[in-house]
Amino acid sequence: MSFRATLTLALLTATLARADESAADISKKSRERGALNLVGLVAELKLTTTGSDGKAKDQVLTTTSKTVGGRSHALARFSAPVGVAGVAVLTVEGDKGQGDDVSLYLPKLKRVRKVAKSDRGKAFMDTDFAYADIASNGTRDDDLKKLADEKVEGRDCYVLEGTGDESSPYGTVRLSVDKQTFVPMKVEYADKSGKPFKRYRTLKLKSFKDRVLAAESVMENLQSGSKTQMSVLKLEDSTLGDDAFTEQALERG
Amino acid sequence: MSVTRGLVAAVVALAGLTRAQQPDPLDGGARGLEAFEPAPASTIDSFESADAGSAPAVVPAPVVEAFAPPVFQPSVRVYGFVGGASSVDTRFDSPRGAPMGENVAELRVRTLVGVDVKLGDHLRLVVEGRAQARLATQRDFDRFKGFFEPTLGDAYLDVYTSAVDLRVGNQRLALGANVGLSAADALNPRDLRESLLSGEPDDAILPVFAIRAQGVWKGFSWLAAYAPFFTPDTYTVFGQDEALLQPGLGPVFDTTRIDPSIEDHLQSVILETKRPLPFAGDLALRLRREGRVAVGASWVWQNQKLPRVTIDGELSRLLSAQAQGKPNDAAAAVSLLNRFQANETLATGVYPRTHVFSAEASALLGPGQVDADLSYSPRTTYVDANFNPLDKATVTWVLGYSVANDSPVTWSVSYLGLAVPDVGAQQQLILLEPATAVGGARTAFFHLFSGFVAVPFADKKFELSLRAAFEPVQRSFAAGPRFTWQGVGGLKVYAAAEFWVGQAWTPFGYFSRNDKVLVGVRYEL
Numbered sequence: 001m002s003f004r005a006t007l008t009l010a011l012l013t014a015t016l017a018r019a020d021e022s023a024a025d026i027s028k029k030s031r032e033r034g035a036l037n038l039v040g041l042v043a044e045l046k047l048t049t050t051g052s053d054g055k056a057k058d059q060v061l062t063t064t065s066k067t068v069g070g071r072s073h074a075l076a077r078f079s080a081p082v083g084v085a086g087v088a089v090l091t092v093e094g095d096k097g098q099g100d101d102v103s104l105y106l107p108k109l110k111r112v113r114k115v116a117k118s119d120r121g122k123a124f125m126d127t128d129f130a131y132a133d134i135a136s137n138g139t140r141d142d143d144l145k146k147l148a149d150e151k152v153e154g155r156d157c158y159v160l161e162g163t164g165d166e167s168s169p170y171g172t173v174r175l176s177v178d179k180q181t182f183v184p185m186k187v188e189y190a191d192k193s194g195k196p197f198k199r200y201r202t203l204k205l206k207s208f209k210d211r212v213l214a215a216e217s218v219m220e221n222l223q224s225g226s227k228t229q230m231s232v233l234k235l236e237d238s239t240l241g242d243d244a245f246t247e248q249a250l251e252r253g
Numbered sequence: 254m255s256v257t258r259g260l261v262a263a264v265v266a267l268a269g270l271t272r273a274q275q276p277d278p279l280d281g282g283a284r285g286l287e288a289f290e291p292a293p294a295s296t297i298d299s300f301e302s303a304d305a306g307s308a309p310a311v312v313p314a315p316v317v318e319a320f321a322p323p324v325f326q327p328s329v330r331v332y333g334f335v336g337g338a339s340s341v342d343t344r345f346d347s348p349r350g351a352p353m354g355e356n357v358a359e360l361r362v363r364t365l366v367g368v369d370v371k372l373g374d375h376l377r378l379v380v381e382g383r384a385q386a387r388l389a390t391q392r393d394f395d396r397f398k399g400f401f402e403p404t405l406g407d408a409y410l411d412v413y414t415s416a417v418d419l420r421v422g423n424q425r426l427a428l429g430a431n432v433g434l435s436a437a438d439a440l441n442p443r444d445l446r447e448s449l450l451s452g453e454p455d456d457a458i459l460p461v462f463a464i465r466a467q468g469v470w471k472g473f474s475w476l477a478a479y480a481p482f483f484t485p486d487t488y489t490v491f492g493q494d495e496a497l498l499q500p501g502l503g504p505v506f507d508t509t510r511i512d513p514s515i516e517d518h519l520q521s522v523i524l525e526t527k528r529p530l531p532f533a534g535d536l537a538l539r540l541r542r543e544g545r546v547a548v549g550a551s552w553v554w555q556n557q558k559l560p561r562v563t564i565d566g567e568l569s570r571l572l573s574a575q576a577q578g579k580p581n582d583a584a585a586a587v588s589l590l591n592r593f594q595a596n597e598t599l600a601t602g603v604y605p606r607t608h609v610f611s612a613e614a615s616a617l618l619g620p621g622q623v624d625a626d627l628s629y630s631p632r633t634t635y636v637d638a639n640f641n642p643l644d645k646a647t648v649t650w651v652l653g654y655s656v657a658n659d660s661p662v663t664w665s666v667s668y669l670g671l672a673v674p675d676v677g678a679q680q681q682l683i684l685l686e687p688a689t690a691v692g693g694a695r696t697a698f699f700h701l702f703s704g705f706v707a708v709p710f711a712d713k714k715f716e717l718s719l720r721a722a723f724e725p726v727q728r729s730f731a732a733g734p735r736f737t738w739q740g741v742g743g744l745k746v747y748a749a750a751e752f753w754v755g756q757a758w759t760p761f762g763y764f765s766r767n768d769k770v771l772v773g774v775r776y777e778l
Contacts, residue, residue: 079330082743082777086332086369108455110427114617116657123659208320215320235320239374243415247543248467248474252413253369253377 023160024141029182030175031072039065039072041208044234049127052225059084059125064238066245073245077253084125088250091131099168102131105250112247122169128198128219128228130169140165144175152176152185170197181205181212196222208235327373331778333366333381338451338773343750346500346766349395353491353503355766356389361448363456365406366778375413381406381460387446389493398492398513407460417468423460426478428539428551429626429651430613433458434669436628436649437551437611440480440535442558445488446495449764450720450733450751451771459487463535476539483529485604486558489520494767501757501766502575507590525560525602533606546616553609560602561634561642565589568599573639576683576758605644607632622657626650635673638681638688648672661713664706671699684760687727700725701760714740722761729755729762743777 042064050056060080066073072093078084086107094100102115115131124131144162151157157176164170171194176186187200199220206215213232220227243249339360347354367381383406388399409422429435433454440461447457463480489496491508498506511519535556541549564572571585593599611628626649633647648671655665673682674696681691685699702725707718716737723730735749750770755762 079328082332085330109432110425111432114615114622114657115659116617116620116622204318206318206320213320215318232320241415243469244374244413246469246474248469249413249418252411252418253371253379 021158023144023146023158023162026146026158026177026182027141027144027160027162027175030177030184038063038213038235038238039067040238041211041213042236042238042240043232046231046233047125047127047129047228048231049228050226057081057126059127060233064240066238066240066242068242068245075240075245075250078125086253087125088253089125089131090245090247090250092245099165100132103247103250105247107251107253110251112250128221128226129230132164132168132170133200133219147174149179150176152178155180155185157185164192178202178205183212183214191223198222203229206232209237328371330369330371331367332369333364333778334775335362335364335778336453336773336775337362338448338749338771340451340769340771342766343768343770344766345392347392347503349391349393350509351391351500351503352507352509353498353500354391354395355500356492356494357392358390359494360388362386367406377411377413378409379411380408396492396509396513396516398516400517405460417466420463420465423462424465425458425460426463426465426480426537428476428537428553429611429628430549430615430624431626431651431653431667434651434653434667435611435613435626436609436630436647436651437537437539437553437613437626439553439555439558439609440478440537442484442486445486446493448751449495450731451735451749451773453775459484472542474541474543476537476541478537479534480536481532481534483531483534483556483604484558485521485525485528485560487521488559489517490523492516492520494769495764499763499766502572507586524562524600525604526598526600527603529556529604529606541613546614549613551609551611551613553611554606555609556604556606557634558604559634561605561644562600562602563642564640565592565597565599567592569639569641576638576640605632605634617657618654620656620658620660621654624651624653624655633673635682635685638683638691640683643676643680643682645673645675648674662706662708664704666704667702669701669703671697673697673699684758684763688758698726714738724755724760727755727759727762729753729759731761731764745775746773747775748772 042062044060044062047059047061048056049059058080059078061076061078063074063076065075072091074091076089076091078087086105088105090103090105092101092103099117104113104115105111106113122130124133140162143165144160147159147161149156150159156179158179160175160177161172163172169191170189171192172190174188175184177183178185183202183205184200185202188196189198189200191197199222200217201220202214202217204214204216205212207213213235214230215232216229218227218229244252337360340358342355342357345357347357363383363385365381365383367379370378372378382403384401384403386399386401388397390397405423407423407425409420409424412419426440427438428440429437432438440463442459442461444457444459447453461480461484462482463478465476465478467474467476469475491498491506508516533556536554537551539549539551541547567585568589571582571589574580574582589599607630609628609630611626613627614623614625616623628647628649630647630649632644635643635645637643650670651667653665653667656663671685673685676682676695676697678694679691681688682697682699686697690697701722703720703722705718705720707716709716716735716739718735718737719732720735721730721732731754732752733749735747737745737747739745748771750768752768753761753764753766755765757763757765
């Protein structure tokens with residue numbers, strides 16, 4: 001077989017494989033490209049939240065994620081500002097129909113506290129991201145359906161749509177996932193009554209080794225007028241084991 | 254008395270339970286997008302309409318750039334605070350020159366600077382230095398005194414492995430589900446000089462040198478800790494607002510014979526005659542299963558942190574008469590003074606060992622978290638009406654419910670109960686029981702309710718808060734309202750008050766000469 005024929009076959013095989021990607025597969029891959037949920041990488045992020053009055057505030061945190069026991073575990077540690085420095089958040093993907101399990105480590109108390117399930121749609125540390133956005137995209141992978149593909153900012157994207165479960169703050173969620181990189185380019189969230197609620201957009205893509213990630217993104221709250229821009233300041237491979245994604249390890253700092 | 258002090262101190266810890274959950278107002282510094290003008294909620298019909306008439310200000314770049322390659326460097330975080338408060342009593346009860354007269358004005362300054370160095374994923378070093386200065390004066394600037402006290406705060410080395418996390422050094426150890434209130438939370442000594450209502454609860458927990466290992470095993474998290482060197486609570490026996498002996502006992506202790514310049518230096522050793530041997534320190538084991546309802550059990554083998562004081566019979570009778578409001582026996586007082594000057598030992602103070610067996614549970618319930626602790630100790634030292642020590646078995650239970658959501662209002666409520674069986678017919682657990690409890694052998698009960706609420710307003714620039722505790726049997730209570738301005742990142746300026754209400758020998762009424770107003774400032778680095 002000639003080189004040309006081999007290449008053609010390889011490309012064809014790849015295309016067929018892509019065609020077989022289920023909505024759940026796409027969702028899972030895209031979830032691992034969001035900066036708040038980087039599997040196998042540790043990112044230092046800056047979150048700049050700008051209120052409807054134009055006032056902005058910065059937070060700096062490191063974040064990483066790992067699949068432990070088949071569930072996504074996301075870890076975030078804040079280093080600035082002083083009021084939240086040392087606070088750590090562990091988000092463990094919940095069972096189907098259940099919300100994620102969120103634990104906060106509070107350095108002053110030397111204690112881990114849980115976040116109420118009823119409250120997981122609320123702001124994550126005063127930003128426009130919700131606790132529910134950390135380990136998931138607001139829906140269950142199995143509940144997503146694939147819609148017609150579309151272009152978002154010039155990039156070919158899969159389009160998925162699903163509904164939020166009881167613990168989710170969202171009614172419907174519509175994801176546009178870049179076909180080439182699986183980075184979520186745009187996510188539109190409606191509230192439980194169907195009104196547009198929030199919109200996530202990837203503003204800048206960057207590569208790190210063999211992966212492409214959202215280096216800059218923004219979550220806009222369409223109802224309150226506030227927005228949080230997320231910038232990846234630093235990125236490196238994670239060497240953390242499963243033991244780092246436990247409540248007990250939250251105090252590690 | 255010692256137990257009551259501990260309980261009241263614990264109220265403070267509880268009152269601050271949830272404060273740390275609310276991030277302080279965040280620093281400014283814009284990095285905003287340009288010209289994003291989302292439509293008001295009422296006009297939002299579709300996602301597109303939010304952008305109608307204008308292109309997105311920032312266009313996502315399809316071009317894929319590369320991240321800079323990572324360069325290893327240790328992460329260093331410097332943190333700390335500096336704060337102070339000045340207070341004035343609302344009543345000037347003690348006249349000038351009165352024995353053990355009360356302080357009417359006070360200035361406290363406290364600071365902490367720490368550095369947290371993370372050397373990769375497996376090694377971390379934390380070192381803190383703390384210092385506090387305190388000035389106090391009685392009426393008409395009588396007995397003006399003060400001290401400066403630098404100390405080592407947290408100072409430990411952490412080693413993290415897949416099997417165990419090891420921490421060696423000065424540290425604070427958290428045991429039990431209810432912060433500060435659980436009887437299991439006993440390894441760290443407390444600074445009982447901290448203001449019970451207006452101080453910061455975490456400032457009152459003193460680090461202790463310890464070796465601690467913890468890990469996860471078959472779904473259980475475990476902890477083992479050993480604090481080899483005994484460190485007692487820090488307290489004042491007399492001469493300060495929160496002292497163990499309050500001004501009401503003044504005629505028995507003529508402190509005017511002690512110069513103010515040395516008064517504070519006596520406090521830490523005046524009650525003790527023997528300390529535990531080195532390495533005969535505290536041990537703790539804890540096992541906990543996380544889940545929808547987290548449950549755990551712990552065992553602590555510890556030296557009590559306040560001394561068990563046995564006093565001379567003559568001194569005991571004098572104190573008891575004073576407590577009952579009887580006339581002062583001048584002859585007995587002179588006799589005691591003569592014996593004291595002859596170097597007779599009028600009191601012995603030791604720190605007995607005791608076990609504390611505990612069970613704990615935590616679970617989310619609605620918008621809050623429920624925390625429960627149940628503890629049994631075969632030996633806890635109380636004080637009877639004659640100021641003699643009583644060693645009794647004790648069952649302690651604590652039920653706490655505190656905010657677990659992002660509500661702007663922070664709150665917590667707690668109930669603490671004590672049961673002390675086999676109290677003799679003529680014994681009275683002073684402060685915990687009323688005098689009317691005497692008369693029959695019984696199990697003594699003590700109940701305490703406490704709570705904290707903080708309400709921010711004006712875009713979180715201001716906060717109104719209240720810490721309060723109520724003891725229902727003798728109907729005494731304490732309340733500390735506070736008004737805080739926190740309009741600049743890291744800076745808090747506040748005005749507060751403390752009220753202690755109840756009969757003279759009730760848990761909170763005992764401190765009733767200390768009603769005060771204060772202003773303070775705290776800046777977090």
